[in-house]
Amino acid sequence: MLPASETLESRLRSGYRLDQLWAESMGMMPGDTKERPLRLVAEILNRERVAYAVIGGVAVQLRTAEPRTTLDIDVAVPRFEDVPRAALEAAGFEHVGRHEHSDNWLAPGRGDAVPRVAVQFSAEDVGIAAAVAGAELTDLGDGLHMRVATPADLVVLKLAAAAEPRRRPSKRQHDIGDVVALLEEHPDLRTPTTLARLRDVRLAILDGGP
Numbered sequence: 001m002l003p004a005s006e007t008l009e010s011r012l013r014s015g016y017r018l019d020q021l022w023a024e025s026m027g028m029m030p031g032d033t034k035e036r037p038l039r040l041v042a043e044i045l046n047r048e049r050v051a052y053a054v055i056g057g058v059a060v061q062l063r064t065a066e067p068r069t070t071l072d073i074d075v076a077v078p079r080f081e082d083v084p085r086a087a088l089e090a091a092g093f094e095h096v097g098r099h100e101h102s103d104n105w106l107a108p109g110r111g112d113a114v115p116r117v118a119v120q121f122s123a124e125d126v127g128i129a130a131a132v133a134g135a136e137l138t139d140l141g142d143g144l145h146m147r148v149a150t151p152a153d154l155v156v157l158k159l160a161a162a163a164e165p166r167r168r169p170s171k172r173q174h175d176i177g178d179v180v181a182l183l184e185e186h187p188d189l190r191t192p193t194t195l196a197r198l199r200d201v202r203l204a205i206l207d208g209g210p
Helices: 005-025 035-047 056-063 085-090 128-134 151-162 169-185 192-207
Strands: 053-055 072-076 094-098 102-106 118-122 136-139 145-148
Touching: 005 035, 005 056, 005 136, 035 072, 035 085, 035 145, 053 056, 053 128, 053 151, 056 072, 056 145, 056 151, 056 169, 072 128, 085 094, 128 151, 151 169, 151 192, 169 192
Parallel strands: 053 145, 072 118
Antiparallel strands: 053 072, 094 102, 102 118, 136 145
């Protein structure tokens, strides 16, 4: 059962406030948050009828009560061909490169001097298809509707990210922290299989191995 839209909107607002504090501490323009880019991405994906799921830090923020922020917007799509390139470019997004498991964009900005929110589309990787298929259309208030990955699928994706040896250990530990937060918020996901997987990934990170 999803929390009420008022609760979800409040969680997003807390994240935006943390964005502002971080931006101001780094000397960025006051008010620079993910709010406008997130709304634009959702509007484009919904309008273009793309199958997608919001994943990553934004989804964890919505699925847990503890206030948090994240520097980018992560979206899962079944295939990279599903990324609505023309619609994104028409809205002012800039394509900045493609990696093995991500297609990377920058949100519309007000010039090179202002850092721009990164938008990363993930596809064709562990857990992505299931996350997209199971995503829940979520009313976030103020006319914003997004398809958000379920807590169960977020745990799968976060454990897969934490197990990736090419990621920095600090990022892998952050993924582990997100898994722990999700399990605290959703204790029904604390299955023996998931807990064993969590333990194995933690040990691998400490050992510096895969």
